[in-house]
Amino acid sequence: MSVLLLRLAGPLQSWGASSRFARRGTEVAPTKSGVIGLLAAAKGLRRTEPLTELLGLEFGVRLDQPGQLLRDFQTARSLDGRQSAPLTYRFYLSDAAFLAAVSGERELLHGLAQALARPRFPLYLGRRSCPPAGPISLGVHDDTLDDALTHWPWLAAKWHRRKLASTVRLEIIRDVRPGEPVTETVPDEPISFDPAHRQHTWRTVLRRHVDMTNDLAERAGVNGHDPLSLLGG
Amino acid sequence: MFLTRFQINPARRNARKLLSSPHAMHAAVRAAFAAADDYARAGTRTLWRLDTPTTATVHLYLVSPGRPDLTHLVEQVGWPTSDEAWVTRDYDGLLTSLRPGQQWAFRLTANPTHSGRKTADAKETQRFGYLREHEQMAWLVGRADRHGFAVASQQDGRPNLRLHRRQTQTFKRGMGTVTLTVATYDGILQVTEADAFRRALTGGIGHAKAYGCGLLTLAPAPGSP
Numbered sequence: 001m002s003v004l005l006l007r008l009a010g011p012l013q014s015w016g017a018s019s020r021f022a023r024r025g026t027e028v029a030p031t032k033s034g035v036i037g038l039l040a041a042a043k044g045l046r047r048t049e050p051l052t053e054l055l056g057l058e059f060g061v062r063l064d065q066p067g068q069l070l071r072d073f074q075t076a077r078s079l080d081g082r083q084s085a086p087l088t089y090r091f092y093l094s095d096a097a098f099l100a101a102v103s104g105e106r107e108l109l110h111g112l113a114q115a116l117a118r119p120r121f122p123l124y125l126g127r128r129s130c131p132p133a134g135p136i137s138l139g140v141h142d143d144t145l146d147d148a149l150t151h152w153p154w155l156a157a158k159w160h161r162r163k164l165a166s167t168v169r170l171e172i173i174r175d176v177r178p179g180e181p182v183t184e185t186v187p188d189e190p191i192s193f194d195p196a197h198r199q200h201t202w203r204t205v206l207r208r209h210v211d212m213t214n215d216l217a218e219r220a221g222v223n224g225h226d227p228l229s230l231l232g233g
Numbered sequence: 234m235f236l237t238r239f240q241i242n243p244a245r246r247n248a249r250k251l252l253s254s255p256h257a258m259h260a261a262v263r264a265a266f267a268a269a270d271d272y273a274r275a276g277t278r279t280l281w282r283l284d285t286p287t288t289a290t291v292h293l294y295l296v297s298p299g300r301p302d303l304t305h306l307v308e309q310v311g312w313p314t315s316d317e318a319w320v321t322r323d324y325d326g327l328l329t330s331l332r333p334g335q336q337w338a339f340r341l342t343a344n345p346t347h348s349g350r351k352t353a354d355a356k357e358t359q360r361f362g363y364l365r366e367h368e369q370m371a372w373l374v375g376r377a378d379r380h381g382f383a384v385a386s387q388q389d390g391r392p393n394l395r396l397h398r399r400q401t402q403t404f405k406r407g408m409g410t411v412t413l414t415v416a417t418y419d420g421i422l423q424v425t426e427a428d429a430f431r432r433a434l435t436g437g438i439g440h441a442k443a444y445g446c447g448l449l450t451l452a453p454a455p456g457s458p
Contacts, residue, residue: 224286225284225286225338225340225419225450225452226452227236227238227294227340227450227451227452228236228238228320228322229452229453230327230451230452230453231236231322231323231324231326231327232322
């Protein structure tokens with residue numbers, strides 16, 4: 001089994017799974033439908049075309065730098081100012097970085113990695129206004145999805161790592177395999193991106209954690225300062 | 234000298250008053266000493282600080298010349314039926330064992346300030362708090378020497394110092410309002426001069442000592458035996 005690793009980082013990201021109407025939320029991590037859509041855009045698939053081989057990919061993501069939630073309150077009006085659009089809230093993750101992995105056939109993944117290097121349509125992180133910072137593809141590796149997400153170096157920025165403790169627990173959200181206990185379901189399994197008939201189904205996900213050692217941690221002990229320990233408890 | 238830890242029950246009604254107003258807490262700390270001599274002696278005074286090691290755990294630390302009696306605090310903001318209402322330990326053993334060259338982890342909540350004139354033609358000078366992180370760091374590093382210690386360096390050469398709980402506190406004092414810039418410093422220090430360092434531990438560092446600033450406490454440095 002091969003795995004294609006992606007670095008999803010940028011000033012803003014927005015990954016919606018269940019928003020309707022005027023309040024457009026974001027998940028805490030990239031969604032499967034968002035990343036499949038990104039790969040389809042790189043390959044130059046139009047929205048009306050079937051996704052076929054992309055539907056069989058297994059997906060997982062590691063939350064390397066969670067970022068901060070940003071709310072954008074929009075009061076759009078028409079050009080002459082007479083009509084106002086509905087007031088909307090749009091939510092973004094700012095300064096976040098994620099390691100995403102898709103696993104599948106080797107040839108398919110190599111094709112996707114090449115497409116990411118020369119994308120046919122512009123690539124964006126969940127919403128058109130959120131361009132990625134730096135190349136997205138980290139290459140195809142002969143590894144399982146779990147091992148790749150566990151062992152790949154931490155993508156968080158230095159300024160973020162300095163603020164954390166010397167060991168950090170990162171969350172991994174990935175597809176559930178048959179036979180594993182179902183923990184959670186999200187409406188995030190894409191079937192078709194056809195604007196006239198967009199379709200998603202339920203995706204079952206599993207959350208696990210991986211511990212990273214943080215060599216940039218500043219050694220001062222913010223936690224556990226106990227002055228009485230010098231005086232016999 | 235004595236070091237005392239008292240755990241505040243934040244669910245008690247009076248705790249809100251004490252935790253929000255250093256002025257009220259100062260009065261409560263002062264009331265822990267029947268004899269004036271136990272509260273302040275020549276060269277030493279009572280210092281206090283609030284620590285929040287975990288959410289909803291609030292510790293009040295006291296360093297005082299005499300042994301405090303915190304019964305009134307237990308009744309108002311503590312757990313009256315608990316066996317160990319507060320812990321007081323003799324501080325002199327540690328104070329006499331201080332030697333130049335020792336490394337300690339420390340915590341200090343302080344009021345980093347400088348004084349100056351608000352405008353060039355203002356008659357009076359006044360005190361201003363340092364608000365920026367690098368200024369607050371430089372404040373402590375700059376006055377470490379006269380208090381008999383030096384802040385240790387990290388591998389990258391910057392001082393081994395971390396600031397957290399940087400805030401501007403405002404509270405009522407009588408008819409007026411007091412505004413304080415407060416920052417908590419955590420880091421590693423090295424003792425350079427034992428006598429000056431002892432004075433810093435018992436007399437405090439910086440201004441606003443009545444209002445929970447200036448108390449420097451030590452803990453074992455990580456990695457040291």
